[in-house]
Amino acid sequence: MLVPILLFTLGFVMLIKGGDWFVDGSVGIAHRFNLPELLIGATVVSVGTTLPEVMVSCQAALQGNSGISYGNAIGSIICNVSLIAAITIAVKPGPVNTKSLRIPAGFFTIAAALYLAIALTTGRFERWQGFAFLAVFLTYMTVSTLHMKNHPEEAAPAENEKETSNDSPLVKDILLLVVGAAVIAVGANLLVNNGTLIAQWLGVPDSVIGLTMIALGTSLPELITAITSLMKGHGALSLGNIIGANLFNIVLVSGAAIALSPFSIPSEKTIAGINSSFVVDLPVMVLVMVILCVPTFIKGRLSRWQGILLLCIYAAFTAYQFLF
Numbered sequence: 001m002l003v004p005i006l007l008f009t010l011g012f013v014m015l016i017k018g019g020d021w022f023v024d025g026s027v028g029i030a031h032r033f034n035l036p037e038l039l040i041g042a043t044v045v046s047v048g049t050t051l052p053e054v055m056v057s058c059q060a061a062l063q064g065n066s067g068i069s070y071g072n073a074i075g076s077i078i079c080n081v082s083l084i085a086a087i088t089i090a091v092k093p094g095p096v097n098t099k100s101l102r103i104p105a106g107f108f109t110i111a112a113a114l115y116l117a118i119a120l121t122t123g124r125f126e127r128w129q130g131f132a133f134l135a136v137f138l139t140y141m142t143v144s145t146l147h148m149k150n151h152p153e154e155a156a157p158a159e160n161e162k163e164t165s166n167d168s169p170l171v172k173d174i175l176l177l178v179v180g181a182a183v184i185a186v187g188a189n190l191l192v193n194n195g196t197l198i199a200q201w202l203g204v205p206d207s208v209i210g211l212t213m214i215a216l217g218t219s220l221p222e223l224i225t226a227i228t229s230l231m232k233g234h235g236a237l238s239l240g241n242i243i244g245a246n247l248f249n250i251v252l253v254s255g256a257a258i259a260l261s262p263f264s265i266p267s268e269k270t271i272a273g274i275n276s277s278f279v280v281d282l283p284v285m286v287l288v289m290v291i292l293c294v295p296t297f298i299k300g301r302l303s304r305w306q307g308i309l310l311l312c313i314y315a316a317f318t319a320y321q322f323l324f
Contacts, residue, residue, distance in 0.1 A: 001201050008194040012217040014187025015052040018180045023048040025176030032170060050248045051181070052218045055188035057257040060210070066263030067199075068192055071210020072218060073254040074281050077246045078211070079219045081288040082314035085242045090307030096296055103147055104243040105293060107140045111250040112289070116282060123265045123275070130258025137251035144244075191217065205268035208321045211281060246289070269324075284317050 026048050053076055060068035111133065118129060191214060199209040257263070269276035288310055296302055 001198070004194040004197040004201075007190050008198060008213075011187045011190030011194065012220065014183050015056070015191065015218060016220055018183030018185075018187055019048065019052050020180070021176045022051060022180030022184060025173045025178075025180055028173035029170070029177065032173065047248075047252070050245065050252055051184055052188065053249060053253045054256050055184050056191055056214060056218055057253050058260050059185075059188045060192045061257040061261040061263060063192060064261070064263075065192060065196060065206055067206030067208075067266040067268070068195060068210035068214060069257045069263060070254075070266055070277075071207040071212075071281075072214050073249045073257070074277075074285055075211035075215025076219050076249045076253070077285050078281075078288055078314065078317060079215045080242055080245055080249075081292050082310040082317070083216070084219060085292060086307045086310035086314065088307070089302045090304055090311060093302040093304045093307065095301040098297055098300055101243060101293075101297070103140075103144050104247055105297075107136065107143075108243050108247040108250070108289070111136055111247055112286065115250050115254070116286070119265050119282060120278060123267075125254075125258040125262055125264075127259055127262050130255050130260070130262065133251040133255030134259060137248070137255060140247060140251065202322075204322060205266060207266040207268065207277070207281075212318055212321050243289075243293070280317075280320065284313065288313060 053072060057069045057072045060066070060072070114133075114136075118125060195209045195214055196206055198213075199206045202209075265275065265277050267275045267277070271279050291306055291310060291313075295306060
């Protein structure tokens, strides 16, 4: 089992580094064509930092592993809110510009409602529904980009955007883009294949690995960014970026995976004869978003108790996945 664990870890590293190269290369090319910073942040960087999740879920879907494909998307949402955002909120809460949240929060609410409705009524996602989610993604990108152009004062810096020189050689940028995408693809393959082996060795469903280990691994760039910002004294992460990332997990990550290979909601784990996804995973996803967003919209600020409560929920959720 040592070899699968090492390859699984290597897959994590390749996803992080490949995503880093992909973003650097794509931002460099975007700068070369003099695209506005806001447009780069809202499109190129956002999609680039979500690419690891997309590749992992698509790879799993193509291999018929719906557990990892489903678990990665839902688990990443839970991880983004109840671990990554929670750490920064618990350490350094602060005011939030709620005006900038209206579009991402509105789109997330619509996408989550559609996802839940399909999951709870049919338990299966069809290909046309995957394309529908992708259409929501394209609509969101268009609306949010136009809004940021018209209201630049509401735009927050992209969470993972890096400084890229405008005079970076074009060949280097193209190479970073291509190599980054290739490294992400190989890393996703290692992660899915060896994650499946580890799940079998641990005697847990593939969805558990997707909801916990893989979800955490594909969210590591965001976690590193959060910790770095704390060390530099900039603890307040943009809530809009968190909501936007979670929207991407539904409409882009899940949408692409479903469009490639439709799948059913995993049903290996049950509670009192009911699919665990319906009574734990999906409700927790909704709960953490409610705890994060509703008090913030009401008060216009993030409070320490939100971060502490969310961290407790993440600990309990992870413990449940492996112990029950």
